[in-house]
Amino acid sequence: xxxxxxxxxxxxxxxxxxxxxxxxxxxxxxxxxxxxxxxxxxxxxxxxxxxxxxxxxxxxxxxxxxxxxxxxxxxxxxxxxxxxxxxxxxxxxxxxxxxxxxxxxxxxxx
Amino acid sequence: xxxxxxxxxxxxxxxxxxxxxxxxxxxxxxxxxxxxxxxxxxxxxxxxxxxxxxxxxxxxxxxxxxxxxxxxxxxxxxxxxxxxxxxxxxxxxxxxxxxxxxxxxxxxxxxxxxxxxxxxxxxxxxxxxxxxxxxxxxxxxxxxxxxxxxxxxxxxxxxxxxxxxxxxxxxxxxxxxxxxx
Numbered sequence: 001x002x003x004x005x006x007x008x009x010x011x012x013x014x015x016x017x018x019x020x021x022x023x024x025x026x027x028x029x030x031x032x033x034x035x036x037x038x039x040x041x042x043x044x045x046x047x048x049x050x051x052x053x054x055x056x057x058x059x060x061x062x063x064x065x066x067x068x069x070x071x072x073x074x075x076x077x078x079x080x081x082x083x084x085x086x087x088x089x090x091x092x093x094x095x096x097x098x099x100x101x102x103x104x105x106x107x108x109x110x
Numbered sequence: 111x112x113x114x115x116x117x118x119x120x121x122x123x124x125x126x127x128x129x130x131x132x133x134x135x136x137x138x139x140x141x142x143x144x145x146x147x148x149x150x151x152x153x154x155x156x157x158x159x160x161x162x163x164x165x166x167x168x169x170x171x172x173x174x175x176x177x178x179x180x181x182x183x184x185x186x187x188x189x190x191x192x193x194x195x196x197x198x199x200x201x202x203x204x205x206x207x208x209x210x211x212x213x214x215x216x217x218x219x220x221x222x223x224x225x226x227x228x229x230x231x232x233x234x235x236x237x238x239x240x241x242x243x244x245x246x247x248x249x250x251x252x253x254x255x256x257x258x259x260x261x262x263x264x265x266x267x268x269x270x271x272x273x274x275x276x277x278x279x280x281x282x283x284x285x286x287x288x289x290x291x
Contacts (some may be wrong), residue, residue: 007142007143007146008142010146011142011145011146011149014146014149014150014153015149017153018149018152018153018156021153021156021157021160022156024160025156025159025160025163028160028163028164028167029163031163031167032163032166032167032170035167035170036170037266037267037290038290039170039173039174040229040267040288040290041267041288041289041290041291042270042287042288042289042290043290044174044177044178047167047170047171047173047174048171048174050167050170050171051164051167051168051170051171054163054164054167054168055164055167055168057160057163057164058157058160058161058163058164061156061157061160062157064153064157065153065154065157068150068153072150
Protein backbone atom coordinates (compact mmCIF):
# COMPACT_ATOMS: atom_id res chain seq x y z
CA UNK A 1 0.00 0.00 0.00
CA UNK A 2 1.32 3.40 -0.94
CA UNK A 3 2.37 5.62 1.93
CA UNK A 4 0.08 8.50 2.60
CA UNK A 5 1.90 11.80 2.74
CA UNK A 6 0.90 14.85 4.69
CA UNK A 7 0.14 18.00 2.79
CA UNK A 8 3.46 19.75 3.57
CA UNK A 9 5.22 16.61 2.30
CA UNK A 10 3.07 16.60 -0.83
CA UNK A 11 3.89 20.25 -1.35
CA UNK A 12 7.61 19.44 -1.31
CA UNK A 13 7.05 16.54 -3.71
CA UNK A 14 5.00 18.58 -6.17
CA UNK A 15 7.57 21.39 -6.09
CA UNK A 16 10.38 18.91 -6.72
CA UNK A 17 8.53 17.26 -9.59
CA UNK A 18 7.65 20.64 -11.05
CA UNK A 19 11.33 21.62 -10.99
CA UNK A 20 12.43 18.39 -12.69
CA UNK A 21 9.73 18.70 -15.38
CA UNK A 22 10.76 22.31 -15.97
CA UNK A 23 14.42 21.37 -16.41
CA UNK A 24 13.50 18.57 -18.82
CA UNK A 25 11.34 21.02 -20.81
CA UNK A 26 14.27 23.43 -21.13
CA UNK A 27 16.44 20.52 -22.29
CA UNK A 28 13.85 19.62 -24.93
CA UNK A 29 13.65 23.24 -26.07
CA UNK A 30 17.41 23.35 -26.55
CA UNK A 31 17.30 19.99 -28.33
CA UNK A 32 14.61 21.04 -30.79
CA UNK A 33 16.47 24.26 -31.74
CA UNK A 34 19.79 22.44 -32.12
CA UNK A 35 18.16 19.69 -34.19
CA UNK A 36 16.41 22.18 -36.45
CA UNK A 37 19.71 24.00 -36.99
CA UNK A 38 21.55 20.81 -37.91
CA UNK A 39 18.66 19.63 -40.14
CA UNK A 40 18.66 22.91 -42.06
CA UNK A 41 22.44 22.66 -42.26
CA UNK A 42 22.11 19.33 -44.06
CA UNK A 43 23.12 16.98 -41.22
CA UNK A 44 20.87 13.94 -41.60
CA UNK A 45 22.31 11.92 -38.69
CA UNK A 46 20.97 14.06 -35.86
CA UNK A 47 17.13 14.19 -36.14
CA UNK A 48 16.33 10.53 -35.42
CA UNK A 49 18.41 10.12 -32.21
CA UNK A 50 17.21 13.54 -31.07
CA UNK A 51 13.58 12.53 -31.66
CA UNK A 52 14.10 9.33 -29.65
CA UNK A 53 15.72 11.24 -26.80
CA UNK A 54 12.85 13.75 -26.83
CA UNK A 55 10.36 10.88 -26.60
CA UNK A 56 12.27 9.50 -23.61
CA UNK A 57 12.05 12.95 -21.99
CA UNK A 58 8.30 13.02 -22.65
CA UNK A 59 7.93 9.56 -21.13
CA UNK A 60 9.83 10.69 -18.05
CA UNK A 61 7.60 13.74 -17.69
CA UNK A 62 4.42 11.70 -18.10
CA UNK A 63 5.72 9.23 -15.52
CA UNK A 64 6.39 12.00 -13.03
CA UNK A 65 2.93 13.48 -13.60
CA UNK A 66 1.36 10.06 -13.17
CA UNK A 67 3.24 9.67 -9.89
CA UNK A 68 1.76 12.99 -8.78
CA UNK A 69 -1.78 11.90 -9.59
CA UNK A 70 -1.23 8.53 -7.94
CA UNK A 71 -0.17 10.44 -4.86
CA UNK A 72 -3.48 12.25 -4.75
CA UNK A 73 -5.38 9.04 -5.42
CA UNK A 74 -3.60 7.34 -2.54
CA UNK A 75 -4.57 10.28 -0.35
CA UNK A 76 -8.21 9.80 -1.32
CA UNK A 77 -8.15 13.16 -3.03
CA UNK A 78 -8.12 12.39 -6.77
CA UNK A 79 -9.19 15.85 -7.82
CA UNK A 80 -6.76 17.66 -5.56
CA UNK A 81 -9.61 19.63 -4.03
CA UNK A 82 -11.51 19.07 -0.83
CA UNK A 83 -13.72 16.04 -0.63
CA UNK A 84 -17.17 16.00 0.90
CA UNK A 85 -15.53 14.48 3.97
CA UNK A 86 -13.82 17.83 4.54
CA UNK A 87 -15.41 20.31 6.92
CA UNK A 88 -19.15 20.18 6.46
CA UNK A 89 -19.57 23.89 6.99
CA UNK A 90 -17.73 25.38 4.09
CA UNK A 91 -18.04 28.68 2.35
CA UNK A 92 -16.74 28.89 -1.18
CA UNK A 93 -14.27 26.46 -2.72
CA UNK A 94 -12.30 24.73 0.00
CA UNK A 95 -13.17 27.30 2.66
CA UNK A 96 -14.56 27.32 6.21
CA UNK A 97 -16.89 29.56 8.10
CA UNK A 98 -15.73 31.71 10.98
CA UNK A 99 -17.28 29.22 13.38
CA UNK A 100 -15.36 26.30 11.87
CA UNK A 101 -12.15 28.26 12.12
CA UNK A 102 -12.85 29.05 15.75
CA UNK A 103 -13.26 25.31 16.35
CA UNK A 104 -9.93 24.66 14.65
CA UNK A 105 -8.14 27.19 16.80
CA UNK A 106 -9.62 25.54 19.86
CA UNK A 107 -8.36 22.17 18.70
CA UNK A 108 -11.75 20.77 17.79
CA UNK A 109 -11.90 18.96 14.46
CA UNK A 110 -14.76 20.32 12.37
CA UNK B 111 -11.82 12.21 10.55
CA UNK B 112 -8.49 11.02 9.19
CA UNK B 113 -9.15 12.57 5.77
CA UNK B 114 -9.30 15.97 7.41
CA UNK B 115 -5.99 15.91 9.19
CA UNK B 116 -4.35 18.23 6.67
CA UNK B 117 -7.17 20.62 6.53
CA UNK B 118 -6.32 24.21 7.33
CA UNK B 119 -7.57 27.55 6.34
CA UNK B 120 -4.61 29.75 5.55
CA UNK B 121 -4.43 33.31 4.44
CA UNK B 122 -2.41 34.47 1.43
CA UNK B 123 -0.40 37.01 3.46
CA UNK B 124 0.13 34.71 6.44
CA UNK B 125 -1.45 37.09 8.95
CA UNK B 126 -4.06 35.83 11.45
CA UNK B 127 -7.66 35.53 10.40
CA UNK B 128 -8.80 38.16 12.86
CA UNK B 129 -6.91 40.94 11.10
CA UNK B 130 -8.08 39.92 7.65
CA UNK B 131 -10.77 41.90 5.83
CA UNK B 132 -14.28 40.91 6.67
CA UNK B 133 -14.96 39.40 3.25
CA UNK B 134 -12.00 37.06 3.68
CA UNK B 135 -13.13 36.08 7.15
CA UNK B 136 -16.51 35.13 5.72
CA UNK B 137 -15.10 33.43 2.63
CA UNK B 138 -11.72 32.05 3.65
CA UNK B 139 -9.65 30.10 1.19
CA UNK B 140 -7.54 27.07 1.95
CA UNK B 141 -4.42 28.76 0.58
CA UNK B 142 -1.90 25.91 0.99
CA UNK B 143 -4.26 23.58 -0.86
CA UNK B 144 -4.79 26.24 -3.48
CA UNK B 145 -1.01 26.52 -3.97
CA UNK B 146 -0.68 22.75 -4.17
CA UNK B 147 -3.32 22.44 -6.88
CA UNK B 148 -1.83 25.39 -8.80
CA UNK B 149 1.62 23.77 -8.87
CA UNK B 150 0.19 20.42 -9.88
CA UNK B 151 -1.76 22.01 -12.72
CA UNK B 152 1.34 23.91 -13.83
CA UNK B 153 3.28 20.64 -13.88
CA UNK B 154 0.50 19.23 -16.09
CA UNK B 155 0.84 22.19 -18.44
CA UNK B 156 4.62 21.71 -18.65
CA UNK B 157 4.11 18.05 -19.57
CA UNK B 158 1.81 19.24 -22.37
CA UNK B 159 4.61 21.54 -23.57
CA UNK B 160 7.00 18.59 -23.40
CA UNK B 161 4.61 16.66 -25.66
CA UNK B 162 4.64 19.54 -28.14
CA UNK B 163 8.45 19.49 -28.21
CA UNK B 164 8.48 15.73 -28.78
CA UNK B 165 5.97 16.15 -31.61
CA UNK B 166 8.19 18.83 -33.17
CA UNK B 167 11.18 16.49 -32.99
CA UNK B 168 9.20 13.75 -34.68
CA UNK B 169 8.21 16.16 -37.45
CA UNK B 170 11.86 17.11 -38.05
CA UNK B 171 12.79 13.40 -38.18
CA UNK B 172 9.93 12.81 -40.67
CA UNK B 173 11.08 15.69 -42.91
CA UNK B 174 14.65 14.38 -42.68
CA UNK B 175 13.47 10.95 -43.83
CA UNK B 176 11.55 12.52 -46.74
CA UNK B 177 14.60 14.52 -47.78
CA UNK B 178 16.76 11.39 -47.72
CA UNK B 179 14.20 9.56 -49.90
CA UNK B 180 14.32 12.27 -52.55
CA UNK B 181 17.93 11.31 -53.23
CA UNK B 182 20.40 13.23 -55.35
CA UNK B 183 19.40 16.47 -57.02
CA UNK B 184 19.54 16.47 -60.84
CA UNK B 185 22.37 17.89 -62.93
CA UNK B 186 20.92 20.68 -65.01
CA UNK B 187 22.13 23.43 -67.30
CA UNK B 188 21.31 26.78 -65.69
CA UNK B 189 22.95 29.32 -68.00
CA UNK B 190 25.59 29.98 -70.59
CA UNK B 191 28.69 32.04 -69.86
CA UNK B 192 27.47 34.76 -72.22
CA UNK B 193 24.47 35.37 -70.01
CA UNK B 194 26.60 36.29 -66.99
CA UNK B 195 28.92 39.25 -67.57
CA UNK B 196 31.99 39.70 -65.36
CA UNK B 197 30.85 41.47 -62.19
CA UNK B 198 27.27 40.46 -62.89
CA UNK B 199 24.77 37.95 -61.55
CA UNK B 200 21.85 35.87 -62.72
CA UNK B 201 18.85 34.41 -60.91
CA UNK B 202 17.96 30.80 -61.63
CA UNK B 203 15.82 28.16 -59.95
CA UNK B 204 17.36 24.94 -58.71
CA UNK B 205 16.58 22.12 -57.97
CA UNK B 206 12.86 23.01 -57.84
CA UNK B 207 11.06 25.93 -59.43
CA UNK B 208 10.35 27.46 -56.01
CA UNK B 209 14.05 27.52 -55.01
CA UNK B 210 15.60 30.76 -56.30
CA UNK B 211 19.41 30.80 -56.56
CA UNK B 212 22.03 33.33 -57.60
CA UNK B 213 24.78 32.72 -60.13
CA UNK B 214 27.64 35.19 -59.59
CA UNK B 215 30.68 36.02 -61.67
CA UNK B 216 32.95 38.26 -59.60
CA UNK B 217 35.84 37.92 -62.07
CA UNK B 218 36.57 36.28 -65.38
CA UNK B 219 37.75 32.99 -63.85
CA UNK B 220 35.31 32.58 -60.98
CA UNK B 221 31.73 31.37 -60.96
CA UNK B 222 29.80 31.04 -57.72
CA UNK B 223 26.22 30.07 -56.96
CA UNK B 224 24.20 30.23 -53.75
CA UNK B 225 20.62 29.86 -52.71
CA UNK B 226 18.98 33.26 -52.72
CA UNK B 227 17.01 32.60 -49.53
CA UNK B 228 18.54 34.22 -46.46
CA UNK B 229 19.12 31.64 -43.74
CA UNK B 230 17.46 33.92 -41.21
CA UNK B 231 13.89 34.31 -42.52
CA UNK B 232 14.17 33.41 -46.22
CA UNK B 233 14.20 36.94 -47.64
CA UNK B 234 15.98 37.12 -51.03
CA UNK B 235 19.59 38.24 -50.75
CA UNK B 236 21.07 40.66 -53.28
CA UNK B 237 24.69 40.71 -54.44
CA UNK B 238 26.91 43.70 -53.67
CA UNK B 239 29.88 42.86 -55.85
CA UNK B 240 31.96 45.92 -55.02
CA UNK B 241 31.79 45.19 -51.30
CA UNK B 242 32.32 41.49 -51.86
CA UNK B 243 29.18 40.46 -50.05
CA UNK B 244 25.56 39.41 -50.36
CA UNK B 245 23.09 41.56 -48.45
CA UNK B 246 19.70 40.70 -47.02
CA UNK B 247 17.66 43.92 -47.01
CA UNK B 248 15.02 42.65 -44.55
CA UNK B 249 17.15 42.60 -41.38
CA UNK B 250 20.52 43.80 -42.69
CA UNK B 251 22.19 40.42 -42.77
CA UNK B 252 25.41 40.05 -44.78
CA UNK B 253 27.15 37.03 -46.29
CA UNK B 254 30.61 36.81 -47.81
CA UNK B 255 30.59 36.58 -51.57
CA UNK B 256 33.45 34.10 -51.76
CA UNK B 257 32.07 31.48 -49.32
CA UNK B 258 28.51 32.47 -48.47
CA UNK B 259 29.27 32.56 -44.75
CA UNK B 260 27.45 35.04 -42.51
CA UNK B 261 29.39 38.24 -41.82
CA UNK B 262 26.91 40.34 -39.85
CA UNK B 263 23.29 40.57 -38.81
CA UNK B 264 20.88 37.90 -37.59
CA UNK B 265 21.78 34.98 -39.92
CA UNK B 266 23.88 32.27 -38.25
CA UNK B 267 24.11 29.64 -40.99
CA UNK B 268 25.86 30.05 -44.37
CA UNK B 269 23.86 30.20 -47.57
CA UNK B 270 23.45 26.79 -49.24
CA UNK B 271 26.05 26.55 -51.98
CA UNK B 272 25.19 25.28 -55.45
CA UNK B 273 28.05 23.27 -56.96
CA UNK B 274 28.77 24.15 -60.55
CA UNK B 275 30.41 22.64 -63.57
CA UNK B 276 31.35 24.45 -66.79
CA UNK B 277 31.20 22.40 -69.98
CA UNK B 278 32.24 24.50 -72.93
CA UNK B 279 30.07 27.57 -72.82
CA UNK B 280 27.37 26.02 -70.63
CA UNK B 281 27.11 26.26 -66.84
CA UNK B 282 25.62 23.26 -65.05
CA UNK B 283 24.34 22.98 -61.48
CA UNK B 284 25.37 19.60 -60.07
CA UNK B 285 24.23 19.68 -56.45
CA UNK B 286 23.56 21.66 -53.28
CA UNK B 287 25.83 21.86 -50.25
CA UNK B 288 23.99 22.57 -46.99
CA UNK B 289 26.26 23.79 -44.20
CA UNK B 290 25.92 24.59 -40.52
CA UNK B 291 29.12 26.65 -40.13
